Amino acid sequence: MAHxxxxxxxxxxxxxGRQKHNYRVAITRSAANGFLANLTAQYDSIYTxxxxxxxxxxxxxxxxxxxxxxxISTPVGWxxxxxxxxxxxLLGMGLLAGAALxxxxxPNWQAIIAAxxxxxxxxxxxxxxxxxxxxxxxxxxxxATAQNLCVSFAAIxxxxxxxxxxxxxxIFGGMTAEGIRPLYYIRFVGYGxxxxxxxVQLHEPRRATRTExxxxxxFVGDFRQLFEGDRPLRRWIVxxxxxxxxxxxxxxxxxxFAHQTKGADEYVLGGMATATVLARLLFGIPLGRLxxxxxxxxxIYLLTPLWYASNLLLIASFNSVTLILAGALQTFYFISSGxxxxxxxxxxxxxQIGRWSGLLGLLQGLVTIPAPILxxxxxxxxxxxxxxxxxxxxxxxxKIPLLTTIPETL
Numbered sequence: 001m002a003h004x005x006x007x008x009x010x011x012x013x014x015x016x017g018r019q020k021h022n023y024r025v026a027i028t029r030s031a032a033n034g035f036l037a038n039l040t041a042q043y044d045s046i047y048t049x050x051x052x053x054x055x056x057x058x059x060x061x062x063x064x065x066x067x068x069x070x071x072i073s074t075p076v077g078w079x080x081x082x083x084x085x086x087x088x089x090l091l092g093m094g095l096l097a098g099a100a101l102x103x104x105x106x107p108n109w110q111a112i113i114a115a116x117x118x119x120x121x122x123x124x125x126x127x128x129x130x131x132x133x134x135x136x137x138x139x140x141x142x143x144a145t146a147q148n149l150c151v152s153f154a155a156i157x158x159x160x161x162x163x164x165x166x167x168x169x170x171i172f173g174g175m176t177a178e179g180i181r182p183l184y185y186i187r188f189v190g191y192g193x194x195x196x197x198x199x200v201q202l203h204e205p206r207r208a209t210r211t212e213x214x215x216x217x218x219f220v221g222d223f224r225q226l227f228e229g230d231r232p233l234r235r236w237i238v239x240x241x242x243x244x245x246x247x248x249x250x251x252x253x254x255x256x257f258a259h260q261t262k263g264a265d266e267y268v269l270g271g272m273a274t275a276t277v278l279a280r281l282l283f284g285i286p287l288g289r290l291x292x293x294x295x296x297x298x299x300i301y302l303l304t305p306l307w308y309a310s311n312l313l314l315i316a317s318f319n320s321v322t323l324i325l326a327g328a329l330q331t332f333y334f335i336s337s338g339x340x341x342x343x344x345x346x347x348x349x350x351x352q353i354g355r356w357s358g359l360l361g362l363l364q365g366l367v368t369i370p371a372p373i374l375x376x377x378x379x380x381x382x383x384x385x386x387x388x389x390x391x392x393x394x395x396x397x398x399k400i401p402l403l404t405t406i407p408e409t410l
Contacts, residue, residue, distance in 0.1 A: 015149060020137035025201045027150045029194055033096070033126075034154030036190045038161035038277065040103070042269040043169070043180045045256045050177040053109035055253070059376030061109070062252045063369050065116035069124045070365020076124055078355045085133065086204045092125025093198055097191035104184035124361055133205065145288040147338045152284035155277035162270035169266045175259070231347055232406050233356075239406065240360050241367040242399035243340050246391035247333065248368035249375040250311070253387050257314065258323055261384055268320045272327030279331035284338075291339045295408045300336050304400065307333035311388040346409040 016024060040047070048058055080088055095118045102115035138146040165183055173179035258264040258272065291299040310329035317323045348356045375387045 015142070015145065019142070019146065021201075022133050022203055022205060023137035023146065025198065025203075026133045026137075027153055028201075029093075029126075029198055030150050030154045031157050032190070032194050032197075034151075034277075035157035035161045036100075036187045036194075038158040038273055039165045039187055040180070040183045042162060042255050042273045043165070043175075043183070043266075044103075045252050045254075046175060046259055047103070047177060047180045048109050048112050049256065050175075050180070051106060051109040051112065053112070054376075055256075055379040056373065056376040057109060058252050058256070059372035059374070059379075061112050061116050062248070062372035064113055065120035066248060066365055066372070067369045068117045069120035070362050070369060072121055073124050073358045073361025073365065076358050076361075078358055080358075084204050086202050088125050089202065090195065090199055092122040093191060093195040095119070095122035095125065097188055097195065098122075100184050100187035100191055104181060104188060127357075127361075137205075142292065145285065145292050147288065147342050149285055149288060151334065151338055152281050152288075155280040155284065158277040159274050159281060162273040166266045166270035175266055233347060235402060235406060236344070236347060237360060237363050239399055239402050240340065240344060241364045242395065242402070243337055244364050245367055245371055246395055247337075248371035249391050250388055252372050253375055253379060253384070254314070257384050257387070258317075262314075262317050262323055264320065264323055268323055271320065271324045275324045275328035276331045276334075279328040280334060283331065284335055287335050288339070291342065296339050296343045297403060297406070297408055299339055300403065301400075303332045303336040303339075304395070307336065308392050308396075311392055315385045315388055343406075343409045 016027065045058060048061060053061065076088060099115045099118035099122060102111060102118060106112055106115065168183060169175065169179050172182050255264075255269055255272075258269060264272070287299055287303070306329055310326050310333065313322060313329065314326040317326055344356075344360065345353060378386050378390065
């Protein structure tokens with residue numbers, strides 16, 4: 001087992017070594033961010049509820065964040081294509097630190113709205129920046145592997161974070177607002193160090209300054225260029241939006257469901273989060289390589305039933321073991337989404353990645369803005385289990401049939 005792990009890590013190190021410097025910066029930032037985010041990820045909803053929010057309010061908080069992210073997504077992508085990546089990437093890291101600080105200082109659940117807005121803005125900035133960096137730094141034949149490798153390395157630290165967070169929560173006072181609050185101060189300090197690292201190490205990609213002043217077609221013209229030719233971009237917008245719908249609807253309620261309905265304590269929640277990232281660490285790189293060899297769509301079809309099983313097992317869980325297994329299966333949603341992201345980058349030229357990612361972010365927002373509120377209403381009116389059943393039906397009946405109409409991009 002140790003020999004196999006060592007061999008896998010050796011291959012991964014060699015793969016990273018042949019990519020550009022910026023990819024190595026991005027993967028390092030992603031790993032550090034994964035650790036900090038997973039210190040609190042399993043407690044965010046519980047913390048918000050402890051500050052006074054109900055299920056509908058919890059959904060509303062997430063919907064507001066999605067809405068702000070959608071509004072800024074298109075101009076951010078266009079500005080990155082026009083004026084470069086680094087300054088916006090650094091701004092995104094600064095906003096991450098600001099969001100953690102607002103969480104730490106929040107006196108009530110309404111303050112979490114401000115934190116969610118900052119967090120959503122930062123994710124659009126850093127997410128679009130990562131897409132451009134990956135497109136600029138990685139060859140097409142390595143793209144799915146590069147995306148899953150980035151997340152898999154983040155999983156190494158993400159796996160450790162919940163195990164550290166659980167005893168800290170116990171020491172600070174248990175599953176209460178005051179017991180969870182100190183973790184956000186730790187995140188704030190950590191983001192400050194990441195910001196300094198990226199500021200020093202990240203190089204502006206050469207492709208960032210795309211046109212000379214006065215020669216560009218302008219904002220509308222730039223986006224019109226995306227749809228020139230016979231690329232299936234309009235269908236892909238729908239597929240991409242439906243890809244993120246299940247997570248937008250279920251993520252605010254997953255830990256709350258496990259805690260309130262299934263009786264999970266901080267250690268079981270930590271075990272679920274750790275199982276998710278451990279499974280990603282074990283399967284992310286091999287499945288990324290498989291997608292680079294046999295095609296993206298085949299692997300997406302292979303993984304879809306596994307993340308369906310995650311939601312169904314969560315609903316049917318009767319002890320901590322089945323809850324942790326449900327957490328482990330959840331990782332196949334993220335691997336499948338990463339492979340979908342690789343297809344996204346291959347549909348347009350590198351010089352158009354910024355605006356393409358921005359446009360997708362806007363239109364995804366139109367789908368995911370109401371999803372958390374809808375999840376809260378479903379929780380109240382139909383029952384908590386339906387929050388996890390309905391997204392599966394939407395994926396099976398809408399997204400998968402539409403995906404069959406898209407040509408393989410490999």
